[in-house]
Amino acid sequence: MKDSQMDTGPLLPDGLFAGLTEPAPGTLERLHDRLAAAAAGRQLIDVSYRTVDSPLGRLLLAATERGLVRVAFALEDHDAVLQALADKLSPRILEAPSRLDNAARQLEEYFAGTRRSFEVPLDFALSRGFRLSVLEHLPHIAYGSTESYADVAKAAGSPKAVRAVGSACANNPLPVVVPCHRVVRSDGSFGGYLGGPEAKRILLALEAA
Incomplete structure (x- = not known):
């Protein structure tokens, strides 16, 4: 059959996706959390990160297994910060909020005026x-x-x-x-x-x- 004679109709039958619904609220987040947990369990993550709200705007928190390695202001461009971490530390970076829960909680307490010092392990790998x-x-x-x-x-x-x-x-x-x-x-x-x-x-x- 010549190209000009090929059927150009739809490749998939009409109504194939009828009845499909959007994922239930929170489903994608739970799947992501499971992926993060599985990756962490198999030591596939070198840098975990999350963002938190603060009186200074949105902050990016990143940590290695040794401790908190980066806190970045929004004006620094969080995407650029993550790329720099990939270049300097490891490309194995994943958003894994639960691994930074303690740091996020202590920052919240600090901004609320109930904490005067931080008790989180720190990784100074970016400074010499x-x-x-x-x-x-x-x-x-x-x-x-x-x-x-x-x-x-x-x-x-x-x-x-x-x-x-x-x-x-x-x-x-x-x-x-x-x-x-x-x-x-x-x-x-x-x-x-x-x-x-x-x-x-x-x-x-x-x-x-």
Whole structure:
């Protein structure tokens, strides 16, 4: 049969999908949760992630088996953050909210004013050298207190590395949980912040209340 003589009618009979309904509410979510659990059980996930709402906007949380590895603001572009995690850590990334329930709960308590420190394991795989020294010091700055960039440089072992402290804070992969918002300029002004100046103001005001 020549091409011009081929039947061009519908490939599937009419009414084939008649009677089919949309999945029951929550079905896809439950299937996804089962997939995530199965993948985790077979050690097929290297990075789990979820998002949470906060007074600072929607936050992305990501964790490895060692601990929380990333907290990202919406303005950072969550898709870009996930791609960076795939490039730097592992492409085996899956949205698995339940694996981050504890971190999400502690953040909710913090923003509600009922938690002053975080008790979640942290993975500093994205930081090295002097930046890592700075980040390891930041949780020692008390809730409701601040330190200058110069103070942090001294505490991190390099008193003259004030600008490097600013760079470490600006590239902090775990903002809020690792409180770089508590680092301010020597004159008391805020300085820069990864989440923007308004986010830093909100956090300092929360802790001052």
